[in-house]
Structure formats: C-alpha cells, structure tokens
C-alpha cells in the first residue's frame with residue numbers, strides 16, 4: 001500500500017530534494033510544468049503509475065512506449081532521470097522512478113499556482129513496457145465524454161473529479177496534428193465544432209491551415225493562461241474556446257455542464273476537487289511491496 005510517510009526513514013528529505021532539483025528546470029523552461037503533468041497521466045494510464053513510460057527500447061523485451069503516436073510530444077522524461085541521479089547520491093536504491101514522476105507532477109502544479117497536493121508514496125517501477133498497450137490505453141484527441149468518464153471512473157473518480165482532472169488542460173498546448181481533424185473532418189466532431197467561437201475557429205485555421213500538418217512546430221495553447229494553473233480553462237470552454245473535441249464536449253454535455261460552470265465560478269473549489277482527483281490518478285494500478293523493482297536508472301531495468 002502507498003502511504004504519506006513511506007520514505008520517512010529511508011529518504012527523509014526526499015520531497016525537499018525533489019523540489020530543489022526540479023526548481024531550476026521549471027525556471028529555465030516555463031513549459032516544463034505542463035510536460036511533467038502530462039507525463040504523469042501518460043505513465044499512469046498505461047499499466048498504472050509504474051514509470052513504464054521512462055523505459056527506452058532495448059534489443060530484448062523492451063519496446064519503448066514512446067514509439068506510440070499517442071505519446072507525441074511527451075517531454076522531460078530525462079529530467080526525471082536527472083532527479084533520480086541526484087537521489088541516488090543521497091538515498092541510493094531507495095526511491096522509485098514512479099514516485100519521482102508523481103512528485104514532479106505535483107511540484108509542477110503548485111509551481112504554476114495550483115493547489116499544493118500531498119501524494120502518497122511507495123510505488124515500485126515496472127519490469128516491462130509495451131507500446132501496443134500505450135496505443136490501446138491512451139485516449140485520442142477525438143475521445144468522447146463517455147470514453148473520458150469511463151477512463152476516470154476506472155480510477156475511482158466520481159463525475160466531479162473526472163471533470164476536475166480535465167482541468168489539467170489549464171496548462172500547456174496542443175499541436176496541429178491533434179487539431180486538424182476537428183477543423184477539416186467536422187463530421188467526426190460535429191457537436192463541438194458547431195459551437196466553436198468564430199474568432200477561435202479562425203485562429204485555429206490560421207495556425208493549422210492544412211488538413212495534414214506541415215510541421216510539428218505549430219501549436220495552440222490549451223487555455224489563454226497556459227503557464228498558470230487556474231480555472232481559466234473552464235471559462236474558455238464555456239465560451240466555445242475548447243482546443244480539443246473533448247474540451248468542447250464537456251462544456252456541452254448535460255452531465256458535465258453544471259460542474260464546468262461551478263469550476264469556472266469557484267477556483268478554490270476546482271483546486272480542492274482537482275487535488276483529490278490527482279491523488280486517485282496517481283494511485284492507478286500501482287506496484288507495491290515485493291512487486292516490481294526500484295530502478296537504478298529510470299530508462300532501463302536493473
């Protein structure tokens with residue numbers, strides 16, 4: 001089982017060390033918080049929160065999850081490795097890469113102005129990974145409200161928490177690859193395209209002018225304050241400025257609309273529900289006790 005005092009004797013200063021090691025990374029690259037938060041989701045969603053996403057392909061059994069197109073633009077895996085290498089000096093062989101991913105994500109949220117979250121620790125690292133599993137388990141940008149609710153229900157989240165965890169899209173950006181389908185195949189996404197704010201639609205079409213994205217470089221921010229963890233995302237999606245189909249859809253679905261409005265009105269309530277959703281996400285299918293291992297190097301098995 002996970003617990004709050006897990007490293008009390010084996011690595012008492014863990015949280016302080018993670019915080020001071022990640023700070024220069026967050027200060028140097030203002031888009032890093034978004035990357036750390038998405039990294040946790042993409043780890044936890046595939047085989048559970050077990051650092052499977054950090055494994056590199058080898059010549060034997062490991063096919064990196066990064067091969068999956070669903071992991072397009074996942075960044076900062078090597079920063080987790082950097083934090084790990086610092087910890088290996090202080091508490092060698094004690095702290096799992098999976099716990100570091102969760103701690104990095106929570107630091108990213110509070111650094112950006114979001115809630116201060118207490119995460120329980122004690123995860124072990126996986127001894128395998130599969131890009132096919134990543135392909136199957138990670139949602140696509142065309143995901144529906146039903147699909148989204150099903151994913152988060154399986155992690156023990158209620159309706160409010162499911163809407164709150166989508167508020168992660170208050171940070172960061174999306175690339176044209178994930179936007180063009182909405183713009184140029186509207187039948188895939190009729191409901192949400194029809195209600196898009198006209199000015200916003202024009203912005204998206206200017207940024208992503210062709211059906212096949214020309215480069216991976218052009219992006220649009222998830223909300224209008226992409227560096228700040230706030231409730232702006234909910235205000236934007238109510239106003240027809242949701243970036244992906246799923247963002248627009250939760251502002252239209254009768255089940256989720258009242259919650260979206262509540263979060264748009266009351267940021268501290270959003271923060272409170274987000275914190276509990278975050279803990280549930282970070283608890284997905286964790287390996288504990290004798291299962292799994294504590295990798296010495298996050299990118300390969302011991």
Ligand code: HEM
Pocket residue numbers: 031033034035037038041072073075139140141142143147148165166168169171172173174175176177178222244246281
């Ligand atoms: C059904 C659920 C979800 C879908 C369909 C979805 C989809 C996406 C897509 C398509 C992108 C853009 C990737 C790109 O083009 O660069 C993205 C970005 C992002 N997602 Fe999600 N997402 C979902 C849930 C979540 C959750 C649960 C979290 C966090 C707990 C999250 C955090 C983020 C963040 C922070 C970014 C910005 C990343 C960056 O700027 O580097 N998303 N999401």
Ligand SMILES: [Ca+2]
Pocket residue numbers: 042043044045046047048049050051052053
């Ligand atoms: Ca995983």
Ligand SMILES: [Ca+2]
Pocket residue numbers: 169170171223224225226227228229230231232233
């Ligand atoms: Ca924001």
